[in-house]
Amino acid sequence: MPSKRRILITSALPYINGIKHLGNLAGSMLPADVYARYQRLQGHDVLYICATDEHGTPAELAAQAANVSVQDYCDEQHQIQRDAGDGFSLSYDWFGRSSSEENKKLTQHFAQVLEEKGLIEERVSQQVYSVDDGRFLPDRYVEGTCPHCEYEKARGDQCDNCGRLLDPVDLKNPYSAVSGGTNIEIRDTAHLFLLQSKMQETIREWVEASKDWPQLARSIALKWLDEGLRDRAITRDLKWGVPVLGADGNPRPGFENKVFYVWFDAPVEYIAATEEWAKANGGDWERWWRTDKGAEDVEYVQFMGKDNVAFHTVSFPVTIFGSGEPWKAVDKLKAFNWVTWYGGKFSTSQKRGVFMDQALDLLPADYWRWYLMANAPEGSDAAFTWEGFQASVNSDLANVLGNFVNRITKYTVGKFDGALPATGTPGEDEAWMAAELKASLARISEHYEAMEFRKAAAETRALWAAGNEYLTRAEPWVKYKNDVDAAAVGVRTGLNLVAIFAIIAQPLIPTTAKSILDTLGIPDGNRNWPSADDGNLLDAMPHGMPIQAPPVLFQKIEDAMVEDWTKRFGGEEND
């Protein structure tokens, strides 16, 4: 038995505003969940943390549009995202909120120590001020004409037409997104700046020494470093957010109407959410995060889409390394490309793509989990198509796994009185299967350890297929006519395979796997990951134990369903 590891897992925090689509799910939360489940089955000590990212202008504006307070808006949206996560069986140990007291305190703490280290300074900069609204207009609060492409509804932080990042003062013909007022002035105001340029060498040394990062994450981090880290404003003229304090703990003079920028406080929530978890469950959060308090042996793994890599490899490390305090930094970082909708973007307004809540109205979570991980956007972007989804579910789940389980359990009920047969001696076919099993289990583990989810799913399917191949070779149904004992060996081996197939399916399709294992009556303590070196795997279940057949595990996706869903959510014809 390998020694017990302590594995801290975080997935990029979903923004509070709006339900996420399948691509968001596949690019961070789902693979993090699969990885957490796999490592728990290995018997390791796993802590999987996520939270909603609740500050910033989109939340304020959405609350205003809905005519509710930002707090009420976030309360409601947090619950919606929590429910969607539950629906997809995301096994968070804690799903926190970046608006928590814990995050406020910790964000303020980081700002204070960074300032003490000379990494934060006040600078006066020019901001868009609305005379009609009597306030500064940060980011999305101001709209106008894009200086690059002349698009007339560009937002202050980014142009949706050409995609360029903008500074609100660069907009032509600016107007307030709140009141529409065009009485706009550019005024001086002070903000806190994080002096990232001073941390350039520290961050580069750390990135270059981080050997466990996949290529995608590494290359994005180095590209940012090559371009040179720029000092960044970390405060905004907003009410909703973490208040800016002075050294005496009171509101910082001149910053009474400002808060920390959402990009500064959001990653701190990884730590603060662990504190929230500890308060609720009596755990020790510092044991996971402070290397002077026991986190020295923690493996910290982060999951995120490629757009988030820079924040995790550069911005957040500036905060934690800059503090000079012994915080745990990421060890392994897994970044994903995009899941596209037939090669294009998901869009609510254009009815392109399925969002998390809609997906669960169509089919159970396991169908989506399987397809999204079997087609994970790892080497490049991956297009979701109904046709691919249909083929994958019908072939991999319904035919390869579902039929195998049904065929062998039903046969046991019909021909062996619903009891695991005890007679007969294993022969050549069983030896072949044992060798396949041993090699395949080792490969699946390798892929999970390397966080190669596409390969892990493909190898899982390959093992299920080997089980079908075994039944074709062993032919218990043919042998039964002349030699019941010979048939019994095949059925016994097949039933043990059913249990193994369900056990190894737990990270990917947890609900179905549980249903198979429950039907078989496999005790919870026997559901851990099988050891490839265990020579007794194909004869592990007690002889004579009662066997029932589970109900049909997977419904096949018919062409008519694909046609209907294409009409509702878009498909090939929309291109």
Ligand SMILES: [Zn+2]
């Ligand atoms: Zn533009």
